[in-house]
Amino acid sequence: MGMTLTEKILARKAGVEVLKPGDFIEIEPDLGLANDITAPLAITGFRKAGGKTVKYPERVFLVPDHFTPNKDILSAEQVKILKSFAEEYPGIHFFDQGEVGVEHALLPEIGAIQPGMVIIGADSHTCTYGALGAFATGVGSTDFAGFLLTGKAWLKVPSSIRVVFKGDLQNWVTGKDLILNLIGKISVSGARYKALEFSGPVIDALSIEGRLTMANMAIEAGAKNGIFRVDQKVMDYCSVKAHQDQFNFDADYKTESEDYERTVEIDVTGLRPQVAFPHLPENVRNAEDGRQIKIDQVVIGSCTNGRIEDLRLAAEILRGKRIAKGLRCIIIPATPRIYTQALNEGLFTVFLEAGAVISPPTCGPCLGGHMGILASGERCLSTTNRNFVGRMGHRESEVYLASPATAAATAVTGVITSPEQVEAVPGNRITKGDARDY
Amino acid sequence: MIIKGKVYKFGNDINTDEIIPARYLNTSDPEILAKHCMEDTRPGFADLVEPGSIIAAGHNFGCGSSREHAPLAIKHTGIACIIAASFARIFFRNAINIGLPITESAQLVDRIKEGDRISIDLDSGKIDCPGGEVLSVPPFPEFMRAIISRGGWLPYLKGL
Numbered sequence: 247m248g249m250t251l252t253e254k255i256l257a258r259k260a261g262v263e264v265l266k267p268g269d270f271i272e273i274e275p276d277l278g279l280a281n282d283i284t285a286p287l288a289i290t291g292f293r294k295a296g297g298k299t300v301k302y303p304e305r306v307f308l309v310p311d312h313f314t315p316n317k318d319i320l321s322a323e324q325v326k327i328l329k330s331f332a333e334e335y336p337g338i339h340f341f342d343q344g345e346v347g348v349e350h351a352l353l354p355e356i357g358a359i360q361p362g363m364v365i366i367g368a369d370s371h372t373c374t375y376g377a378l379g380a381f382a383t384g385v386g387s388t389d390f391a392g393f394l395l396t397g398k399a400w401l402k403v404p405s406s407i408r409v410v411f412k413g414d415l416q417n418w419v420t421g422k423d424l425i426l427n428l429i430g431k432i433s434v435s436g437a438r439y440k441a442l443e444f445s446g447p448v449i450d451a452l453s454i455e456g457r458l459t460m461a462n463m464a465i466e467a468g469a470k471n472g473i474f475r476v477d478q479k480v481m482d483y484c485s486v487k488a489h490q491d492q493f494n495f496d497a498d499y500k501t502e503s504e505d506y507e508r509t510v511e512i513d514v515t516g517l518r519p520q521v522a523f524p525h526l527p528e529n530v531r532n533a534e535d536g537r538q539i540k541i542d543q544v545v546i547g548s549c550t551n552g553r554i555e556d557l558r559l560a561a562e563i564l565r566g567k568r569i570a571k572g573l574r575c576i577i578i579p580a581t582p583r584i585y586t587q588a589l590n591e592g593l594f595t596v597f598l599e600a601g602a603v604i605s606p607p608t609c610g611p612c613l614g615g616h617m618g619i620l621a622s623g624e625r626c627l628s629t630t631n632r633n634f635v636g637r638m639g640h641r642e643s644e645v646y647l648a649s650p651a652t653a654a655a656t657a658v659t660g661v662i663t664s665p666e667q668v669e670a671v672p673g674n675r676i677t678k679g680d681a682r683d684y
Numbered sequence: 685m686i687i688k689g690k691v692y693k694f695g696n697d698i699n700t701d702e703i704i705p706a707r708y709l710n711t712s713d714p715e716i717l718a719k720h721c722m723e724d725t726r727p728g729f730a731d732l733v734e735p736g737s738i739i740a741a742g743h744n745f746g747c748g749s750s751r752e753h754a755p756l757a758i759k760h761t762g763i764a765c766i767i768a769a770s771f772a773r774i775f776f777r778n779a780i781n782i783g784l785p786i787t788e789s790a791q792l793v794d795r796i797k798e799g800d801r802i803s804i805d806l807d808s809g810k811i812d813c814p815g816g817e818v819l820s821v822p823p824f825p826e827f828m829r830a831i832i833s834r835g836g837w838l839p840y841l842k843g844l
């Protein structure tokens with residue numbers, strides 16, 4: 247039996263010929279990240295363990311994105327811990343306000359992520375980087391402290407599920423709809439402890455942004471990591487050349503179906519825009535089933551759907567329209583670069599004229615932090631990734647998850663609305679939606 | 685190591701936002717976190733826990749975010765052990781890494797009710813249920829037992 251893509255990347259890192267699911271390995275990851283919530287605990291652990299040096303400071307990324315701009319004294323104190331730690335150990339990458347964006351949008355954008363890397367992050371959505379052909383998985387603060395001290399981490403090799411997407415994608419059906427559909431089919435624990443490997447003609451045609459959205463939500467199916475094969479789009483996106491020695495693309499992609507625990511085939515022909523209803527990402531239905539549900543707030547942003555393509559998609563629908571009376575629409579470009587790009591492309595004018603609010607890059611409302619918290623009984627349709635009880639505010643509020651197109655259509659009508667039910671006005675610079683060829 | 689205590693029962697897919705809502709994550713002080721443990725899913729939980737108690741839960745306990753604040757909050761309410769039908773991956777490793785004993789048993793949750801008293805021997809994997817029934821759970825692999833016996837991942841690394 248051969249090895250899957252995930253197993254091959256881990257075997258190379260562990261310096262062994264063969265790995266099988268269930269093996270424990272101790273490795274030195276190529277990159278580790280933590281944020282304003284998880285890094286303070288790790289730094290405390292580092293100090294308690296008598297840490298005097300950081301093993302590989304240049305591999306360490308500290309991204310205080312969750313409560314930025316600092317929402318109160320306590321969160322400002324947390325960021326101060328990160329900042330002084332980065333000052334104490336030169337080489338550590340630290341991003342202050344003005345540079346900081348949502349970590350999983352920021353790191354791929356600045357070129358920190360390369361195919362074939364092994365990455366641990368003290369944040370569950372670290373799995374996002376699998377879109378670029380890296381093995382990337384979420385860990386905890388103590389794991390991160392161990393990485394600071396020794397440069398090491400322990401991992402159990404996951405078995406892999408192969409998901410093949412086939413068929414013809416309809417207009418307005420995006421990477422978000424594909425991943426929601428999959429989670430609806432296999433449940434929030436359907437890939438627990440496992441790798442999800444995405445492939446098939448639909449994936450080949452999908453943009454990098456769409457793939458990042460899908461890999462991001464692998465954790466919502468319980469997966470350890472999500473992974474995509476590296477094609478020309480990934481090579482271009484990452485400007486890959488230097489790393490080709492690390493990564494033997496041809497050999498890595500020769501896998502057999504028996505290497506996988508199972509294969510899930512999804513025919514996307516006829517798939518409609520999807521919405522996950524409260525309170526689990528697996529409660530997935532067609533967007534048009536939500537026509538009776540009145541929405542109080544729409545959020546477009548986050549590590550799932552706060553990239554430029556997402557904002558363009560939303561603008562295509564919001565152009566020349568008004569947000570429904572009584573609904574708040576909050577738009578959060580995920581990084582300063584995306585923010586600038588949206589500004590230069592004139593998307594902000596579209597959003598502001600429609601009556602939306604534009605937030606600085608932050609996680610903010612995605613985790614119920616700040617910048618758009620829900621009151622009791624309020625309902626939010628959001629492009630984020632979790633709709634647990636109390637996730638965005640009061641325990642009696644509700645969160646519905648959908649694509650930026652569905653979110654924008656809903657913002658216009660005030661009830662959950664499939665994008666095809668609203669007339670779109672493409673602008674000069676608007677590219678096609680993220681699940682279509684570009 | 686034997687843990688004897690009162691059982692608090694939880695269902696499937698208990699997520700980290702339920703265990704400790706993100707609005708309290710602007711601190712990592714375990715005592716403050718413990719006060720808000722399970723606040724949205726079972727208000728008043730923190731005040732109710734008898735030290736040394738056991739959580740028995742269904743599948744996929746601890747799904748959601750990577751926040752180590754979740755097992756930390758539970759530990760500091762006085763919960764001594766969690767037995768669930770299954771755990772979400774990051775929660776599982778976080779609990780091991782901070783030295784909170786957790787183990788998987790698919791049978792337990794259906795055989796007990798809230799408030800029952802049970803005992804678990806972590807070394808042999810035997811769980812004594814009310815009414816005399818004994819369940820056994822598979823022992824941890826050696827590698828993980830070494831981490832637990834040294835009191836967590838950091839002490840383990842230090843001892844290498």
Ligand code: SF4
Pocket residue numbers: 312348349350369371548549550608609612613630631
């Ligand atoms: S945007 Fe939301 S899911 Fe993404 S890292 Fe921030 S809090 Fe987590």
